[in-house]
Structure formats: C-alpha cells, structure tokens
Amino acid sequence: MTEKNNGINYSWNFSQGSTVANAARQVQGLWAFDNCVVFPLPRRRLLLKSKRTDKRVVITAEVFQILQLCRQFRTLEEHVALVKKMNPALAERQAEISQIFNKFIEQGFMISAKDLVASLQYKGRAAHQTPLFGILVRTCDRPKQLARLVKSLAENEFHHGRRYRYLVVDDSRNSENIAENQALVRQISKDHGLDIHYHGREAQQKLIATLSGAFPEHQGIIQWLLGDHEEDTRFSGGRLWNYMLLLTAGKRFLTIDDDMICQPRLAPGHQNSLQISEKQRDVHFFLDRADLLEKTSLSTIDPIEQSSEVLGYSIEKAIHHFSAVKLQEQTFKDLGSDQVETLHADSKILLTQCGVFGDPGTVSTNWIYELEGEARAQLVASLETYESLRASRHLWLGSSSLHFSPTTSLLSTLTGFDNQEMLPCTSPYFRNEDHLFGILVKALYPNSLALEFPWGLLHFPEPERTWSQEALDRPENVGVLGFLADVANNSMGNCYANDCSQRLTFLAETYLGLADANEGVLEAGIEENLIHARVGKINHLQAQLDTYGNQPSYWANDVKRLLLAGSNALVNREERLIPDVAASNERTAQVALVRTTLRQFGSALKVWPRLWNFCKDDIKD
Known part of the structure; x- marks a missing residue:
C-alpha cells in the first residue's frame, strides 16, 4: 500500500512474499526512471528526490535496484525483460514488476518520451547566426595529402556551384614542406579560383605579438598556448586549435585535417530518421580501400553547406530545418534520464561533424571488442575474417541517422564550431587535445549538443597505418590530458x-x-x-x-x-x-x-x- 506523511509518498515494500491481485495495466510509449538524488534511511529504505520535479518518495532498496536498471528510454516491456535478465530470481514476478513501473508513472517518477517530443516542438523563435568565417585546413608536414584535399575542395565547389573561403593553417616544421604548401596555395588559387589563404608561422607569430603587446603581463601564458617551440619535440596539435579559436572569436567556422578527402559518402544502412541519445557510433568493416569505395555510395549533399547551415541553431530550430525527418518517441530510444534536465528547446548546436570512411584515427583497436549487433557479427564471422578485420583500418565510424548527442566525442573529420560565444582553449601539448576540448565545451555549456550527420568523408592517410596486436597485452592507460579531462568531469x-x-x-x-x-x-x-x-x-x-x-x-x-x-x-x-x-x-x-x-x-x-x-x-x- 501507499500512504502519505508530511507530503512525502511512501511506496509499498516489494518483498519476497508480496502478491499482486490484478495484472498491471499496459502503458504505451518509451519511459525512463527519473534522475533522482538518493538519501539513505533506516531499515534499507531510501528517500528519492526528483531533480526534475522536486517530488519525493520513500522506497525499499530492493525496488530501487529495479529502477536503477531503467534509466534509459525503453518500452515498459523492454524494461521488464531487462530486469528479469539481470535478476533471474524475479523471472516469475512480471506482474509485480509491471505494477512497480505503473505506480511510479502515476507518481511522476517515470519520464515519458512523449512529453519530450512536445517540449522540443518548434515555436518559431528567431535564431541569430553570423556568416561562416571559413574552412580552416590543419596541416603539418604532409604536402602531398594537403594537395589531394585542396583538389577535392575545388571539385566540391565546382560540383555544387558554391564559393567558400579557406585558410590553410600550417604547423609544418620542415622548411621544404612549408615552401611546398605555400606554392600549392598560390597555384590552386590561380588554377581553380579558390578563395584560399596561407596562415603559416609568420601569421601565427603576428597574432602572438599582438596579444603579447596587449597583455604583456600574460606573455608567458600566450607563448605557452600559441608559441611554436622548435626545440620541443612533444606532440603539439592543440597549439593550432588555440590559434584557430582566437582567429575565429565571435564567428562560426569549420575545420578539416589535411589527410581527409572532401568526397561525401552515405553511411552504410543510412536512415532518414532522427536520434537524440548517447549511443555509440556505428561501425562497418571493409577489407581494404578498394572494397570500401566499391561498397559505399556517393552522396549528393554539399558537406560544407550541411555542416554549417544549422551550426549555432537551437535544437528545436535545427529539427524544424530538417523537415524530412520526424521528431517522435523513438527519437529518444536509449537516451539516459540524467541527460533530460540539460535537454531544452533552446539547447544550442555548438559542434557538428560527419563520420569517417577509412582510418578511424584511433590509437588502439581495443574498442572493437565492445561492438554490438551487426558490427560484432561481421567481425567474428570466421577466423580468416576476424584476423583480417581486427588489424584493418578500413571501416565506417559514424551515425546512420541524424544524431543529436548530449556528449561530445570529436573525430578527425569535417567539424563545425559555433564560436559566436566563447569556446574554451585546449592544451597545446600531448595527445587527446580534442577529447579535452570536447569535455571543456560541455563543462562550459552543459545544455549544448553536438550534431552528427549520416554521411562521412574519406580519411586515407599516407602511408596506410596498421594496428598492432601487441596492444592486447597492454592495460588501459590515461594520458596527461585524459587526467585533466577526468578532473573536469568529476568536478x-x-x-x-x-x-x-x-x-x-x-x-x-x-x-x-x-x-x-x-x-x-x-x-x-x-x-x-x-x-x-x-x-x-x-x-x-x-x-x-x-x-x-x-x-x-x-x-x-x-x-x-x-x-x-x-x-x-x-x-x-x-x-x-x-x-x-x-x-x-x-x-x-x-x-x-x-x-x-x-x-x-x-x-x-x-x-x-x-x-x-x-x-x-x-x-x-
């Protein structure tokens, strides 16, 4: 039974001997247990306080264990099946489990995906966007790959009849490569009429000098964030991030790495649907580059236009913009209830990105052992296939649908940044500078979202890379920037x-x-x-x-x-x-x-x- 005392609901005890006279009514739609603060009480009871509604209820620890399994949006039937799978002792008590869910729906402790659909309907609010600043191409001692990328950018402009602005931001240390990159920019501008500009060491030092003159008391910090220290052999990919973020302050811009090819291809299993979730990216393996090119389809979209057109929009306006996809309950499938409190109609799209065809850019292959569904089946189909694919760096990594994500995990691909409001800097040194940046974006703007498109660009680094199976004998590691990111998450x-x-x-x-x-x-x-x-x-x-x-x-x-x-x-x-x-x-x-x-x-x-x-x-x- 349930009784009320001083405005707090006291839930009945789900004990081993309890019985339920009537089967629980069936409730349709997707539901998730609310995100609550938990306070322990005597006799294995807990006080739950909803962060969303401020409602309170006292329940037993046994009931709470069941509800803990139901923090993602699923049907009640799926919740019941999961509870029975995780706790076989409850397999014969389906009616009681269902009644618990119905009871908490009535008390307002289960969130309905239908309510989320209503909350994100477009209300016609205006959105301010600055013009796209341009596409910043990051390059470092890879002139041949830069030439391949720039040629594909010119072909993309010709195909779609559009004009864009490009800035080649050069972090090369080899003088011959620097000269070759400068010559390439001049030649491509002359031959193809591209609005392309070179930003090498001279332009970067000019910004450093300007900032040092304006803030002489912070000259050391400015040099650390932006300076080119030739004697320092550490990886310094974050230095260019910081330079680009200051160069584009108050603007929207895109970035792309020099070993990409601007040739969009549709995601395998491409779906004309919408998802808002924290789901892992989809994976599909290919035997080699030829197999990848043969089995994937070119897309007719202009990747630059699509990456920038909703950048900085609220989620309600972005969904309205993509009128071919429908916002429905299934959109929230598997979204965690802890993300609901930061999901609002005015939540902004601060980052956009597409998927990757080819090399995923990851250092380790260990993540493939946590794959699900079709990707797992493809990986383990046979011993010969397994040995080939586990060392392969020819795959699709991305989303098969239009995917709004509450969390930020950046890929080395075409990425959009809404820098109209201040985006954070990252560390100029050590790897995982992109991971740290993504964590800091969420730290500064907890209601923000990233948008992934159901298409990708080719990532064909030269020479081709391989994964070493020696990684199987190495434990998980956390680098310097991984530690800084974890500190941010925890604090x-x-x-x-x-x-x-x-x-x-x-x-x-x-x-x-x-x-x-x-x-x-x-x-x-x-x-x-x-x-x-x-x-x-x-x-x-x-x-x-x-x-x-x-x-x-x-x-x-x-x-x-x-x-x-x-x-x-x-x-x-x-x-x-x-x-x-x-x-x-x-x-x-x-x-x-x-x-x-x-x-x-x-x-x-x-x-x-x-x-x-x-x-x-x-x-x-």
Whole structure:
C-alpha cells in the first residue's frame, strides 16, 4: 500500500512474499526512471528526490535496484525483460514488476518520451547566426595529402556551384614542406579560383605579438598556448586549435585535417530518421580501400553547406530545418534520464561533424571488442575474417541517422564550431587535445549538443597505418590530458554558475588547486584515476564475455588477453603512471609533469576570456 506523511509518498515494500491481485495495466510509449538524488534511511529504505520535479518518495532498496536498471528510454516491456535478465530470481514476478513501473508513472517518477517530443516542438523563435568565417585546413608536414584535399575542395565547389573561403593553417616544421604548401596555395588559387589563404608561422607569430603587446603581463601564458617551440619535440596539435579559436572569436567556422578527402559518402544502412541519445557510433568493416569505395555510395549533399547551415541553431530550430525527418518517441530510444534536465528547446548546436570512411584515427583497436549487433557479427564471422578485420583500418565510424548527442566525442573529420560565444582553449601539448576540448565545451555549456550527420568523408592517410596486436597485452592507460579531462568531469558537478566565464574560472581554480597539492596527494590522485579507468575497462570486457559466451573462441581469447593485462596491472604497482613520457622516467618526474601541466593550463583558462574577447573585438579578418 501507499500512504502519505508530511507530503512525502511512501511506496509499498516489494518483498519476497508480496502478491499482486490484478495484472498491471499496459502503458504505451518509451519511459525512463527519473534522475533522482538518493538519501539513505533506516531499515534499507531510501528517500528519492526528483531533480526534475522536486517530488519525493520513500522506497525499499530492493525496488530501487529495479529502477536503477531503467534509466534509459525503453518500452515498459523492454524494461521488464531487462530486469528479469539481470535478476533471474524475479523471472516469475512480471506482474509485480509491471505494477512497480505503473505506480511510479502515476507518481511522476517515470519520464515519458512523449512529453519530450512536445517540449522540443518548434515555436518559431528567431535564431541569430553570423556568416561562416571559413574552412580552416590543419596541416603539418604532409604536402602531398594537403594537395589531394585542396583538389577535392575545388571539385566540391565546382560540383555544387558554391564559393567558400579557406585558410590553410600550417604547423609544418620542415622548411621544404612549408615552401611546398605555400606554392600549392598560390597555384590552386590561380588554377581553380579558390578563395584560399596561407596562415603559416609568420601569421601565427603576428597574432602572438599582438596579444603579447596587449597583455604583456600574460606573455608567458600566450607563448605557452600559441608559441611554436622548435626545440620541443612533444606532440603539439592543440597549439593550432588555440590559434584557430582566437582567429575565429565571435564567428562560426569549420575545420578539416589535411589527410581527409572532401568526397561525401552515405553511411552504410543510412536512415532518414532522427536520434537524440548517447549511443555509440556505428561501425562497418571493409577489407581494404578498394572494397570500401566499391561498397559505399556517393552522396549528393554539399558537406560544407550541411555542416554549417544549422551550426549555432537551437535544437528545436535545427529539427524544424530538417523537415524530412520526424521528431517522435523513438527519437529518444536509449537516451539516459540524467541527460533530460540539460535537454531544452533552446539547447544550442555548438559542434557538428560527419563520420569517417577509412582510418578511424584511433590509437588502439581495443574498442572493437565492445561492438554490438551487426558490427560484432561481421567481425567474428570466421577466423580468416576476424584476423583480417581486427588489424584493418578500413571501416565506417559514424551515425546512420541524424544524431543529436548530449556528449561530445570529436573525430578527425569535417567539424563545425559555433564560436559566436566563447569556446574554451585546449592544451597545446600531448595527445587527446580534442577529447579535452570536447569535455571543456560541455563543462562550459552543459545544455549544448553536438550534431552528427549520416554521411562521412574519406580519411586515407599516407602511408596506410596498421594496428598492432601487441596492444592486447597492454592495460588501459590515461594520458596527461585524459587526467585533466577526468578532473573536469568529476568536478563540474559542484559548479552551479550559469555564466560560461564563471564556469571556466571554477575549473581553472580546480586545476590550480590540484597543482598545489603535495606530492603524495597528487600522485595518489593520478594513480587512483588510472585504476578507475582500468577497472571500468575490465568490467566492460567481462560483461562482454558474460553476455556473448557463445562467440567464437578466437574472439574470446583476445578479450581474455585484454582482461589479463588489465588485471595484472591492478595488482602490481607500476612505475609508469602516464604514457606521455618515456617508460624510464621515475614517478616523481611523471607527477612533476602533470603538476606543471595543471598549473599552466589552469593559468591559461583564467586568461582565456580576455584573449578571446580581445580577438573578437579588435582582430579583423
């Protein structure tokens, strides 16, 4: 039974001996258990407080365990089936489980996808967009691939009869490659009439000098964010990110890497549908480049136009713009209820991107062991196929439908940035600068969205890359920037400011505070974060083995190799905490590197709003 006491609903106890006289009524549509704050009470009871409605209810721990499995939008029948699968002891009690769901629907603790559909209907609100600044081409010592990309951009313009502006932002260190890139830009402009400009070291140093003159007290930070330190051999891909974000302050722009080809192809299994979810990207394998080109279809869309036309729109206006797709309950299939509170009609599309055909750009192949559905079936079809595909870097990675994502995971492809309001900087050094940037975008703008299109561009780096199977014997690792990203994810839940500059300052102070921690505390924090990542990977892999016990032994044996590597790393204290340094470096040197990066990046975040606003107001195109 249910009783009320002081305005709080007390749910009946789902105990082993309870019975239900009448079968629960069937409720249609997709539902998800509300995102609640949980307070423990005596006698294995819990007080739940809805973050969305502020409603409260007291339930038993047993009922809460059932509801915890139902945080994604599914039909009630699917929820019941999942509960029975995860807890076989409840297999004969379907009517009682259904009654729990119906009860919580009545009390307002289950969210209806139908209500979300209504909340995102277009209301005719105006949207302001600045003109597209241009397409920024990132290049670094790959003149032949740059020439291939620029030629494909010229062909795209000719095919669609449109004109765009291009800026080749050169990070090359080889003088011959720099000269070749400059000559290419001049020649392509002359031969094809492209509005294309070269932004090499001279242009970049000019911006650094201007900013240093305006902010002499921050010259060291400006040099760290943007400077070209020839003597520094560390990966410095983030340096160009920061330069581009200041160059385009207050504007919308696209970026593309030099080893891409601007030739759009439809996603395998392309669907004329709409999704709002956190689903993993779709994967489809090909034997080689020839197989990929033969089995995929060219698209007639202009990738530049589509990547930019809704960039900066609210989600309601973006959905209205794509009139061929319909917003319906299935749109929210598998969306987590924790994302609902940040999903509003005015949630902005700050990033757009397409998928990748060819090399996915990932360092490790270990993610293929967590594939589902058709991708898994394709991978393990036979031993010969498996051995070929697990080392292959010829695949499709993207979305088969128009996909709005509450989280940001960037690919090295054609990407749109709405920099009309301040986007954050990233670290100029170390890999995963794009991952850190995506995490910071969400930290500053928790209601923002990324939009993925159901088509992709070719990513054919030269020479072709391969995946090493030695990775199966290496445990999960977290680099310097992965650690900074995890700190941001873990800390921003305690930031209640709405203003993006205040949120950035909060994060900056978090990094600076951590940089001031004593040696033991910081080392323990880095190590515990690494252990957490490895435990998460082990749990995922073990779940794969448990769920897919009927898969071929060659697949299972590789998963077991990964599990063994991860398990050994948990029980044995390793000297190496981060993969960004040589294995011979002692822990003290590794901790010192992380500390320095925390201090430099925290200081840069505090200065970034001033630099960005200066560029927006005082730097002309």
